[in-house]
Amino acid sequence: MTTAPSDAVTASAAEAVPFPLILGLDTFGDVTHDTNDRPLSHAQTIRNVVEQGVLADQVGADFFGIGEHHTDDFPMPAADVVLATIAARTDRIRLGSAVTVLSSDDPVRVFQRYSTLNAVSGGRAEVILGRGSSIDSFPLFGYDLADYEDLFEEKTSLFAELLKGGPVTWQGKTRASLHEQDVVPHTESGPFPAWVGVGGSPQSVIRAARYGFSLMLAIIGGSPARFAPFSQLFRQALERFGRAPLPVGVHSPGHVAVTDEKAREEFWPRYLEVIGRYSTIRGFAIPTKQSFLREIGPQGALYVGSPETVAQKIAANLTALGANRFDLKYGMGGLSHEALMTTIELYGTQVIPRVRELLT
Amino acid sequence: MTMTSAPDRFPAPPRIAVLGAGHVGPVIARVAIEAGYQVSIAASGDPAEIELIAQVLAPGAGPRWAADAAREADLVVLAIPLHKFAALDPTLVAGKIVVDVMNYWPPTDGVQEMFEDRRYGSSEIVQRRLARSAVVKTLNHLGYHELDDQRRAAGSPDRRALGVAGDDPRAVDVAAELVDRVGYDAVRFGSLSAGRLLEPGGPVFGVPLRRADFELAVHAQAA
Numbered sequence: 001m002t003t004a005p006s007d008a009v010t011a012s013a014a015e016a017v018p019f020p021l022i023l024g025l026d027t028f029g030d031v032t033h034d035t036n037d038r039p040l041s042h043a044q045t046i047r048n049v050v051e052q053g054v055l056a057d058q059v060g061a062d063f064f065g066i067g068e069h070h071t072d073d074f075p076m077p078a079a080d081v082v083l084a085t086i087a088a089r090t091d092r093i094r095l096g097s098a099v100t101v102l103s104s105d106d107p108v109r110v111f112q113r114y115s116t117l118n119a120v121s122g123g124r125a126e127v128i129l130g131r132g133s134s135i136d137s138f139p140l141f142g143y144d145l146a147d148y149e150d151l152f153e154e155k156t157s158l159f160a161e162l163l164k165g166g167p168v169t170w171q172g173k174t175r176a177s178l179h180e181q182d183v184v185p186h187t188e189s190g191p192f193p194a195w196v197g198v199g200g201s202p203q204s205v206i207r208a209a210r211y212g213f214s215l216m217l218a219i220i221g222g223s224p225a226r227f228a229p230f231s232q233l234f235r236q237a238l239e240r241f242g243r244a245p246l247p248v249g250v251h252s253p254g255h256v257a258v259t260d261e262k263a264r265e266e267f268w269p270r271y272l273e274v275i276g277r278y279s280t281i282r283g284f285a286i287p288t289k290q291s292f293l294r295e296i297g298p299q300g301a302l303y304v305g306s307p308e309t310v311a312q313k314i315a316a317n318l319t320a321l322g323a324n325r326f327d328l329k330y331g332m333g334g335l336s337h338e339a340l341m342t343t344i345e346l347y348g349t350q351v352i353p354r355v356r357e358l359l360t
Numbered sequence: 361m362t363m364t365s366a367p368d369r370f371p372a373p374p375r376i377a378v379l380g381a382g383h384v385g386p387v388i389a390r391v392a393i394e395a396g397y398q399v400s401i402a403a404s405g406d407p408a409e410i411e412l413i414a415q416v417l418a419p420g421a422g423p424r425w426a427a428d429a430a431r432e433a434d435l436v437v438l439a440i441p442l443h444k445f446a447a448l449d450p451t452l453v454a455g456k457i458v459v460d461v462m463n464y465w466p467p468t469d470g471v472q473e474m475f476e477d478r479r480y481g482s483s484e485i486v487q488r489r490l491a492r493s494a495v496v497k498t499l500n501h502l503g504y505h506e507l508d509d510q511r512r513a514a515g516s517p518d519r520r521a522l523g524v525a526g527d528d529p530r531a532v533d534v535a536a537e538l539v540d541r542v543g544y545d546a547v548r549f550g551s552l553s554a555g556r557l558l559e560p561g562g563p564v565f566g567v568p569l570r571r572a573d574f575e576l577a578v579h580a581q582a583a
């Protein structure tokens with residue numbers, strides 16, 4: 001038994017076009033705790049994320065992304081406002097959503113907000129569109145979970161139209177039609193980068209290719225290498241739709257500390273607490289120390305360890321997946337702001353240069 | 361990983377149709393093909409739309425219209441979202457073994473009235489609607505991302521066990537053979553109602569367990 005792809009697949013993967021290597025950071029605005037292990041307020045958490053974004057710029061990360069969430073653990077519903085604040089204090093790092101839950105938003109508003117971010121940041125905005133596995137936004141905005149497929153499909157199609165610039169004509173079931181509508185603000189130099197976040201649905205991979213969005217693989221559990229066929233699927237689909245090659249990225253959670261041991265000790269209890277709570281809500285098994293150790297090992301999806309350990313794993317998986325971008329989702333509810341700042345600093349000053357070295 | 365196939369206990373292995381080309385469907389199609397079965401795959405629409413998915417993720421699985429795939433198969437795997445089940449035509453799968461890998465968990469699926477009667481497991485409700493099919497519940501309680509990697513040859517010390525529950529003993533045999541050939545120990549349950557032990561929130565959902573531990577876990581719960 002093998003998982004070897006067909007010959008046709010291998011041939012096209014070999015022709016993968018090299019895109020520049022991008023190494024970024026993502027957060028969901030996970031609530032941090034103070035030195036007495038008490039949760040900080042939502043407001044303080046948000047201010048801390050601004051500091052984290054500024055530090056990410058200073059230490060050389062290429063991208064800082066904020067994932068939209070609507071819960072007490074992740075008080076981050078207005079990522080674009082936070083990103084704009086970071087934009088005002090930086091001038092290099094690219095800034096984007098990771099992800100925007102497009103299914104429960106209005107594509108016109110999303111375009112307007114990120115096009116505004118693009119204006120204030122001098123062209124540094126990006127979006128990663130998601131269908132939303134974080135289901136909290138559906139009831140909040142009055143959407144039915146059973147419609148998630150149709151909502152995402154329609155809204156993606158409208159977003160693709162909006163990105164082209166120029167008057168938009170669009171018709172669908174999920175929002176009012178548009179006829180030759182001028183949507184402002186216009187972007188200065190063509191569309192800003194847009195990606196589709198995919199968690200494991202091959203149909204979402206095809207959709208990204210069909211509309212010409214780049215592919216961001218969200219790998220949060222299990223073996224990263226098993227996603228390799230998804231990059232191949234993406235490349236073949238782009239070809240079939242007559243599109244030029246587009247980049248592939250990877251988003252995965254992790255935590256960096258000075259030593260492997262310290263990273264594990266800081267991260268594990270928080271992971272158990274947060275993921276354990278979500279597992280109960282979702283009907284999954286609670287993580288065990290054993291399952292955790294598997295996830296942080298070479299066959300798992302978590303990047304927890306010293307800069308060297310994390311850099312080796314990133315380099316190995318980017319190669320295995322034919323991807324040119326990695327975004328580390330740092331933070332886990334309950335860690336301190338200081339621990340997150342250390343992760344960011346080590347990521348920027350040690351992990352990034354080491355990955356670049358390993359991949360050249 | 362290499363596996364020796366189990367000896368042919370059935371003179372002709374059942375032809376399999378996988379309905380669903382999302383997260384789970386193509387993975388099931390692939391591992392079934394690699395276990396030596398003849399497999400077709402369908403989504404809700406035109407097979408042309410899933411041609412690339414079949415070609416890349418489950419080489420050898422023929423993309424079909426759902427009705428054609430089901431008609432030509434002996435065993436139909438239902439890997440569609442539960443909220444789409446009410447729209448599935450039961451005559452499509454009449455006379456077939458139906459392997460139900462669907463799960464009902466309202467926090468992620470939303471509330472589905474049809475499945476809200478807590479006296480019954482979701483597969484019992486599926487069986488009631490598919491009255492002319494033999495429904496077996498299995499392959500529902502491991503993640504699509506594990507299905508591939510965790511396969512092991514029969515006899516491997518770390519081989520994972522999966523529950524196989526159904527009212528029709530012959531259908532349970534066929535599904536258990538599929539599970540075994542794919543690379544898991546099949547733990548049989550002689551009724552669909554016992555399939556509730558395999559549901560989300562249950563003792564084995566998403567937990568990799570070897571046979572002995574699996575049996576302990578379900579017995580502790582059933583006791």
Ligand SMILES: NC(=O)c1ccc[n+]([C@@H]2O[C@H](COP(=O)([O-])OP(=O)(O)OC[C@H]3O[C@@H](n4cnc5c(N)ncnc54)[C@H](OP(=O)(O)O)[C@@H]3O)[C@@H](O)[C@H]2O)c1
Binds near residue numbers: 462500502
């Ligand atoms: N995700 C997991 O790890 C996992 C593991 C075990 C079991 N499950 C269960 O497996 C089921 C499927 O989950 P998923 O995550 O794979 O869903 P998914 O990604 O949303 O994919 C669902 C697939 O079903 C197809 N479909 C819908 N109605 C159909 C019909 N009447 N006939 C044929 N195909 C139809 C869809 O095709 P169109 O797009 O053309 O409609 C789509 O390909 C769910 O009940 C889930 O609980 C999931």
